[in-house]
Amino acid sequence: MAKDALNAVMQEFSGEGADLIPMLQRAQATEGFLSTETMSRIARWLKVSENEVFGVATFYAQFRFTEPGKHHIKACLGTACHVSGGEQMLDMVERRLNVRPGETTEDGEYDVERVACLGCCALAPVLMVDDKTYSQMSVLKVQRLLDERDDDS
Ligand code: FES
Secondary structure: OOHHHHHHHHHOOOOOHHHHHHHHHHHHHHHOOOOHHHHHHHHHHHOOOHHHHHHHHHHOOOOOOOOOOOEEEEEEOOHHHHHOOHHHHHHHHHHHHOOOOOOEOOOOOEEEEEEOOOOOHHHOOOEEEOOEEEOOOOHHHHHHHHHHHHHHO
16 A cells, blocks of 8 residues: 555544554555555554454455455355355356455456345345346356456457
8 A cells, every 4th residue: 555545544543543544544545455564564563463453354244455456356255146056156166267255367357256135035045246236147147247358259
């Protein structure tokens, strides 16, 4: 994260231990993810150990540690999606893009996130790419969708 941007985030807080989670949230909102350097600087600012900052950040699913991709894929693994083949859907995304949830593809095109419920369970299993929802996804439909997106780019 650019030094100035992180300094601006830090100035919003008083530098107490209770600021840790809100600071991590603000830093991620500004940068899109939490880099090792950002977390180290936050640790120094709050006068806590780097281990504590890394421990807290990795505990919460809301934080990501790799730069986001150009496009954001959300694979729903809530109950309705899970029982309707959500795991196979996500597995296909992972194999096709060679990426795991929380990571970004090597070409920076996609990042993948596993989510608990997208609020449209009747359409399970559901995949979102950016702000578009794809319903009743099967392994074949995932493959076709990603092939079509490849052709468009
Ligand atoms: S469980 Fe997937 S949309 Fe609700």
